[in-house]
Structures are given as structure tokens and as C-alpha cells.
Amino acid sequence: xxxxxxxxxxxxxxxxxxxxxxxxxxxxxxxxxxxxxxxxxxxxxxxxxxxxxxxxxxxxxxxxxxxxxxxxxxxxxxxxxxxxxxxxxxxxxxxxxxxxxxxxxxxxxxxxxxxxxxxxxxxxxxxxxxxxxxxxxxxxxxxxxxxxxxxxxxxxxxxxxxxxxxxxxxxxxxxxxxxxxxxxxxxxxxxxxxxxxxxxxxxxxxxxxxxxxxxxxxxxxxxxxxxxxxxxxxxxxxxxxxxxxxxxxxxxxxxxxxxxxxxxxxxxxxxxxxxxxxxxxxxxxxxxxxxxxxxxxxxxxxxxxxxxxxxxxxxxxxxxxxxxxxxxxxxxxxxxxxxxxxxxxxxxxxxxxxxxxxx
Numbered sequence: 086x087x088x089x090x091x092x093x094x095x096x097x098x099x100x101x102x103x104x105x106x107x108x109x110x111x112x113x114x115x116x117x118x119x120x121x122x123x124x125x126x127x128x129x130x131x132x133x134x135x136x137x138x139x140x141x142x143x144x145x146x147x148x149x150x151x152x153x154x155x156x157x158x159x160x161x162x163x164x165x166x167x168x169x170x171x172x173x174x175x176x177x178x179x180x181x182x183x184x185x186x187x188x189x190x191x192x193x194x195x196x197x198x199x200x201x202x203x204x205x206x207x208x209x210x211x212x213x214x215x216x217x218x219x220x221x222x223x224x225x226x227x228x229x230x231x232x233x234x235x236x237x238x239x240x241x242x243x244x245x246x247x248x249x250x251x252x253x254x255x256x257x258x259x260x261x262x263x264x265x266x267x268x269x270x271x272x273x274x275x276x277x278x279x280x281x282x283x284x285x286x287x288x289x290x291x292x293x294x295x296x297x298x299x300x301x302x303x304x305x306x307x308x309x310x311x312x313x314x315x316x317x318x319x320x321x322x323x324x325x326x327x328x329x330x331x332x333x334x335x336x337x338x339x340x341x342x343x344x345x346x347x348x349x350x351x352x353x354x355x356x357x358x359x360x361x362x363x364x365x366x367x368x369x370x371x372x373x374x375x376x377x378x379x380x381x382x383x384x385x386x387x388x389x390x391x392x393x394x395x396x397x398x399x400x401x402x403x404x405x406x407x408x409x410x411x412x413x414x415x416x417x418x419x420x421x422x423x424x425x426x427x428x429x430x431x432x433x434x435x436x437x438x439x440x441x442x443x444x
Contacts, residue, residue, distance in 0.1 A: 271343070323358070
């Protein structure tokens with residue numbers, strides 16, 4: 086009896102063990118097949134340039150501003166730095182893309198009307214097959230005021246605030262769900278080429294900090310009628326955390342001509358601190374909206390590529406009966422060429438960090 090029971094238990098354990106092996110093998114094969122299907126589907130929609138490095142010049146027009154708007158009357162005053170154009174170059178080498186840009190100084194005629202501004206702008210992009218990460222930090226010194234309800238006669242200088250200084254630092258990440266067909270790298274930095282039209286739902290996340298310092302309050306007593314004395318500030322800090330769902334689509338003609346668009350819209354939480362030099366710091370917490378819009382069009386061929394990209398981001402905060410907005414608008418023109426890699430250029434940056442195998 087004991088021997089038969091032991092034999093039955095052993096046979097039962099053997100069947101379970103064999104079943105687990107079969108299930109594990111099937112699961113492993115399924116994952117392998119899914120991976121192969123992903124690669125096959127992506128190869129018919131997206132072309133990679135694994136044996137090339139790229140070089141391209143870049144011209145960027147940038148508009149960075151912050152504004153204060155009364156929630157009741159809609160009266161609005163906007164502050165902008167007199168820095169509009171950046172010139173530089175980009176290179177994609179060793180599997181890593183790098184872009185260098187420098188702000189072009191304003192002309193003497195422009196400085197007479199809008200004042201002198203200095204800028205420090207550093208940005209890097211880290212991109213995967215279906216995700217992207219933008220990291221940036223910006224410092225501007227010198228702003229001018231723009232009030233649509235108080236038009237400035239032609240040739241007359243705008244109100245200038247050389248004492249205003251701002252720091253803007255943030256991280257913006259985007260995840261695209263359709264990695265089989267959609268390529269964000271094909272229409273925004275040309276690391277790949279979209280061969281057929283395709284789209285993808287996306288999820289955008291953003292963490293941003295902004296600081297402002299000035300020698301006096303932002304607006305004078307004549308604006309207190311519209312915005313009130315409580316909303317005025319001389320020093321301000323805010324942090325924004327947002328998450329925004331959206332959709333992106335690349336429309337392709339003849340494998341090389343494209344129009345790309347993506348938009349994300351979602352909630353944001355803002356922590357705001359501000360004060361006048363002689364007053365206590367005030368703290369506000371506000372829930373509002375975050376907007377991320379990107380458009381692009383151009384030509385992306387086997388070797389030559391060129392295109393124009395537009396991006397817009399807005400962060401809004403309500404406090405003391407007014408709406409504080411911070412915006413970034415960028416128009417970028419790029420034109421480049423792909424060269425076939427030879428020798429050491431065939432290596433990749435991750436090869437340096439890959440652990441060596443000893444036998």
C-alpha cells in the first residue's frame with residue numbers, strides 16, 4: 086500500500102514537472118514570437134539607420150514668456166526677454182544624439198526698443214523606440230513688458246525691466262504605446278524614417294520649477310486697478326507636476342515626405358510661493374491644466390533630411406484672482422546628411438559600459 090501510494094505521488098509530480106516545462110517553453114516561445122512580430126511589424130513601418138552617423142545645422146526661433154491676466158476683466162500683461170534666435174549644430178554619433186545651440190545677440194535697433202537680454206539655454210534629449218525624455222535649464226536676464234491694451238507707437242521703446250531674472254528647469258517625458266508602427270524619432274530629430282503613416286496614443290509627464298527675482302514689484306500702481314495689490318510680487322517660485330494623455334500621428338507620402346503632429350492635455354498641480362521684498366512669503370496650491378503641442382513637416386530621405394518643427398508648452402496657475410501663465414514656443418529648422426560609419430565610428434556609447442565576459 087505504501088509503495089503504491091509513493092509510486093502514484095511520484096508519477097503525479099512527474100506529470101506536473103513535465104507540464105511546467107511545456108508551459109514554460111510555450112511561454113518563452115510566445116514571448117520570443119511576440120518580440121519577433123514586433124521587430125517584423127516595425128521594420129515594415131520604420132527604417133533605422135544603424136550604420137550611419139548624422140550631422141546637421143540648426144536654426145531655432147524661441148519665444149519664452151510669462152504673463153499675468155485678470156480672471157474677471159481679461160486684462161493681460163506679458164513679459165518677454167529680447168532673445169529670439171539660436172544658431173547651432175547637431176550630431177548623431179556612437180548611437181547618441183547631441184545638439185549645441187547659442188543665442189544670437191539682438192541688433193542695436195532691437196535693443197533700443199526692447200532692451201538688452203542675456204540667455205543661458207541648455208537642453209538634451211534622450212530617446213528610445215517608444216519613449217522620449219527632454220531635460221532643460223534656462224536662465225534669462227532682462228525682460229520687456231507687452232500690453233495689448235496699451236499699444237506702443239511705432240519707434241517708441243517698450244517698458245523695459247533689465248532687473249528681472251528667471252531660472253526655468255524641467256524634465257518632460259513621453260511614452261508612446263504603439264511601438265510596432267509609430268516612430269517619434271523620425272519626424273522630430275530624423276534618427277529614423279517613418280515608411281508608412283501610423284499613429285499612437287501617448288502619455289506625457291512633466292516636472293518643472295520656475296524662479297523669478299527682480300529689484301522691484303512686477304507691475305506698478307497703475308495696474309493695481311486690474312490685478313489688485315495682492316497679486317503683485319517681486320520674488321516668485323513655483324513647481325509644477327503634470328500628467329497628460331494624448332495622441333500622435335505621422336502622415337507619410339512616398340516614404341520620405343511627412344507631416345507629424347502630437348498633442349497632450351491633462352491636469353497639473355502647482356505649488357506657488359511669492360512675496361514683495363518687505364512682505365511675508367505667500368503660498369498657494371492650485372490645480373490647473375498642462376498643454377504640450379508638437380507639429381513637424383519636411384523630407385526624410387535615405388541620406389538627406391530637412392524639416393521644420395514647432396512645439397508649444399503652457400503651464401497655468403490661479404492665485405489672488407489672477408492667472409499666471411508660463412509659455413515656451415519653439416520653431417526649429419534643421420537640414421542634414423547621413424554618412425556611412427567606418428572604423429571606430431561603428432562603436433556605440435553603451436559598449437563602454439557593457440560588462441566584459443571572461444571565459
